[in-house]
Amino acid sequence: MMFTFALLxxxxxxxxxxxxxxxxxxxxxxxxxxxxxxxxxxxxxxxxPLNVIISGLSSPAVLTESGVVNxxxxxxxxxxCLDIHLGAPQSANLGDGxxxxxxxxxxxxxxxxxxxxxxxxxxxxxxxxxxxxxxxxLADSGALFLAVSQExxxxxxxxIAPDGYDVGxxxxxxAAIGTTSFDGVxxxxxxxxxxxxxxxxxxxxxxxxxxxxxxxxxxxxxQ
Ligand SMILES: *[C@@H]1O[C@H](CO)[C@@H](O)[C@H](O)[C@H]1NC(C)=O
Ligand SMILES: *[C@@H]1O[C@H](CO)[C@@H](O)[C@H](O)[C@H]1NC(C)=O
Ligand SMILES: *[C@@H]1O[C@H](CO)[C@@H](O)[C@H](O)[C@H]1NC(C)=O
Ligand SMILES: *[C@@H]1O[C@H](CO)[C@@H](O)[C@H](O)[C@H]1NC(C)=O
Numbered sequence: 001m002m003f004t005f006a007l008l009x010x011x012x013x014x015x016x017x018x019x020x021x022x023x024x025x026x027x028x029x030x031x032x033x034x035x036x037x038x039x040x041x042x043x044x045x046x047x048x049p050l051n052v053i054i055s056g057l058s059s060p061a062v063l064t065e066s067g068v069v070n071x072x073x074x075x076x077x078x079x080x081c082l083d084i085h086l087g088a089p090q091s092a093n094l095g096d097g098x099x100x101x102x103x104x105x106x107x108x109x110x111x112x113x114x115x116x117x118x119x120x121x122x123x124x125x126x127x128x129x130x131x132x133x134x135x136x137x138l139a140d141s142g143a144l145f146l147a148v149s150q151e152x153x154x155x156x157x158x159x160i161a162p163d164g165y166d167v168g169x170x171x172x173x174x175a176a177i178g179t180t181s182f183d184g185v186x187x188x189x190x191x192x193x194x195x196x197x198x199x200x201x202x203x204x205x206x207x208x209x210x211x212x213x214x215x216x217x218x219x220x221x222x223q
Pocket of ligand 3: 135
């Protein structure tokens with residue numbers, strides 16, 4: 001009886017600690033620490049690199065589905081064009097105890113027009129990303145893990161451009177850094193490159209495209 005009670009208290013303490021981690025201020029947890037990966041599952045045994053992380057230290061309002069959509073619009077992306085569907089959702093295991101979870105949302109570069117631009121992107125190629133949330137009880141950082149890639153246009157069958165993962169990451173980061181705004185919300189964003197979190201090379205990477213192993217950590221603060 002005593003033993004059961006002790007176990008139960010221990011569990012309660014643990015869950016209280018994890019549910020307060022997001023507000024306790026953690027940028028992110030390494031998915032590999034708990035069976036996850038910095039590559040998502042593209043459904044063919046290969047994966048796309050989770051090459052940008054929006055830090056759990058960002059303003060909480062950025063780390064929600066509507067929040068990241070608004071931020072994405074501020075840096076030139078919008079929700080996927082509804083008329084042209086581009087493949088199945090992918091899933092990722094962020095080592096937070098949730099196992100493999102499908103992407104929350106996929107956003108595409110809007111080419112200067114938040115309504116029609118994503119349709120243009122589908123025709124002429126461009127940058128896009130998928131969003132995964134690290135919010136399971138084992139690693140509740142609240143961070144958003146992004147699989148960013150640069151695609152070629154529809155005539156090339158929407159393949160990822162050569163070097164398209166590193167290029168996509170750098171284009172997204174440079175659009176994000178500094179001051180941006182959309183719909184009355186102004187963002188101040190800083191970036192930091194992290195090495196050693198993701199392996200470099202093409203092993204296991206979708207389309208056999210090599211990556212440089214750099215993950216860019218963005219901290220997005222609403223002003
Ligand atoms: C992801 O979504 C697809 C299509 O809706 C579904 O078949 C699949 O089971 C989902 N995968 C996960 C890990 O939830
Ligand atoms: C699509 O890409 C191919 C190969 O890079 C290029 O030849 C073609 O002009 C492009 N089409 C459009 C509409 O941009
Ligand atoms: C984690 O994030 C996903 C995607 O936004 C959401 O559906 C889910 O409810 C969240 N889980 C928790 C425990 O907040
Ligand atoms: C991160 O690394 C890429 C590739 O080397 C570079 O282009 C980019 O400027 C770096 N970003 C930061 C914030 O250091």
